[in-house]
Amino acid sequence: MKIAVILGTRPEIIKMSPIIKELEGRQVDYFILHTGQHYSYNLDRVFFEQLKLPQAKYNLDASSDSHAKQTAKILIGVEKVLQEESPDIILVEGDTDSVLAGALAATKLHIEVGHVEAGLRSYDRQMPEEINRILTDHCSDYLFAPSEKTRKTLLSEGIPEGKIFVTGNTIVDAIYQNLEISKESGNSLTALGIKPKEYFLVTIHRQENADNRARFTSILDGLNTVATEFHLPVIYPIHPHSRKRMSEFNLKPRKVTLIEPVDFLSFLELESTARLILTDSGGVQEEACVLGVPCVTLRDNTERPETIEIGSNILAGTSPSRILECVQMMLSRQNTWVNPFGDGKAGERIVGIIMEGKHG
């Protein structure tokens, strides 16, 4: 059995890390194919170094471009590698352009596809991620659903039951494997001059927010309001995508502390001791939930509805008054929810299922 792990962006590296560690531990014949969608050191290399992952055997250096060009470059590059290597199965994780291109290239070559984090839906087809995840699910042979809810979604779309496996989300594995190390080694709070529970943590990078001047402006106004109301720092490790747009739109958030994107251990440290997290990220909504930190999602929908149902998260959209109201509501809630994303053994389960080759 030969496995190709295809990845291309920050969240894919982090969420694939427990699977890669499991493949290493079992001495499976596998290789990593990096699409190069993310290439800046602090969105890419830093995670390989910190999580002690082996180097990718291939890097397609696809870098940034329009959706069509980026997807096409990856599609062509992946096809070439798969033809040379002839793996039995490829694994992709999540919903980026790298995921769709990897899955599509493999399925056309009749190579099996395993989709990690299958069955998520925002039901918003304006989002590139929604198109990517639907298409990837529908050409996959193994669908690793993080929860019972996502399994039901896949069944409702006609995916055969035998292809779906509820495994939990590998982000829980990644958190459990790294949280203690992050607490022991961390000095991010000292470096920023902030104290536990006395700051807000923010990330915004999704296309629907960062590329839309009105929405991005409104969110930043909301953050200024929150900072003023609570007299607390708002820390925003800013994704280069958002940095670029902020400069193009000439936006200057007055009360928000912008810092460069940080490594995973530092980000875990910042998340775990934040008073509250505001985000449009998928992975950050999950991490806040697992870490027991209240979350306000700066979007109109989420493909992680489990977090809303258990009360760890709330949808605020982008209006400043609604953002403030949601922060106040979340801070008045008890954070006694139980993590719905699994027990931290998703990576082990996923590799076990593939090695047994038991899909229907």
Ligand code: UD1
């Ligand atoms: C991509 C994913 C998004 C995911 C995010 C994770 C798609 C369609 N989007 O968004 O779902 O949440 O990754 O972080 O696949 N840039 C750099 N350095 C890099 C990478 C990007 O400076 O290493 C800048 C470039 O200006 C680039 C912009 O970010 O044009 C957007 O990059 P891209 O990979 O297209 O999308 P992301 O916003 O990173």
Ligand code: UDP
């Ligand atoms: N993350 C990080 N440093 C940062 C911001 C985020 O390591 O400065 C991690 C975070 O812990 C999570 C992942 O990046 O695991 C989420 O990725 P992102 O928000 O870029 O993408 P999404 O999950 O929205 O696809």
